[in-house]
Amino acid sequence: MKVLDQQEEEFSARQGEVLDAVLSLLVEGREALTMSAVARRASCSKETLYKWFGDRDGLLTATVRWQASKVRAGNWDRQKLDASSLEESLRAFWANWLGVIASRTSIALNRVAVSHAATAKSNLGAIVLANGRFAIGERLKPLLEAGREAGLLEFDDAEEAFRTYFGLVGRDLQIRLLLGDGVELTEAERTREAARATKQFFALHGARASQP
Template identity: 70%
Template sequence: MLQTTTEMMEGEGPTARQQDVLDAVLRLLVEEGDRLTMTAVARRASCSKETLYKWFGDRDGLLTATVQWQASKVRVPPVDRKGLDLASLTSSLERFASDWLRVISSDTSIALNRVGVVHAGSDKRDLGAIVLERGRFALGRRLKPVLEAGREAGLLEFDDAETAFRTFFGLVARDVQIRLLLGDRLELTEAGIDGDAVRATQQFLALHGAKTGPKAL
């Protein structure tokens, strides 16, 4: 039975060979932007178009898998809801923030988002919608359970998980992504990214950290 793109990405994930193909797509997006074709991907990845169609269905399926593959590089470390403390919650948020900053500052993400913006402003809205659904919205679905676990443990205070997530997202991103998309050559060092992740997490905890201390377990 043909494995769908969603099943591939949300199950065990893509195989090593499929990862090679998705990385080839990302490189081609950097080089060619919206001119990406299945023929070009097959040539770059040294595989047949028949294999691409078998794995991904069509060009939109391939783009969807590529966006999901890129977004999967932003890790959301699992938390122990029963034993969650401030240190483990902070570590989880910092890891998410640093991974996300590394991903959005990469040449491949910049190219992917630029093509998505172009699509969103034209009659070809496919990639713009894919980037939103499989990128930003998917990341929200993955991190919000961590925020809710923090609230259940008495470590965080907020009324709405989506609003809290947007606050954290904004503190992490600041103006970095828009500046990169517009061609600003920001020099984001590894140390600088880690420092920004710590700073954003501390700012978020200052806004939403519980004032009465954690609940008794």
């Protein structure tokens, strides 16, 4: 059975433009993220925003999901999964994640979420967790479980395995980005970092016969 990328295609092209406008406002940080500000930037009415996304939290939730959807698990065949295709899919997923998480939009979104969580200004912190980190975990765990079913990986709990992998890839990157370190990863560096983390993950959880 071929498993396709779990990226949601729930947003129209026009809605995507609106969500990109939200991200632009977050990156600039020059004005409060209100429905009026988004309507002006996206050249649409507030009524349209309320119709599409509900309230402000609904708009923020859609924005986080839109950004998180850029991290893709790719296409893989459960019945034909071998060590090579598993490694390739995992490396591609994490290289993609590194590119998204290091983008100006993700950094701005995470910074705003942290500040809101600290002041209880909104539910953005919980929204980012649910539709960002947790959703990405749910996107990758089926591939990890397929690797286990194929006898390529060994672990008891998929969530724990994902968290281990997440730490191997991310290391201190996110905190450095949030604190303004200005880390910039080229495509080659992202690929190399993903390959390093994958090798380490297989050393921890790879079945003996599938060690790369």
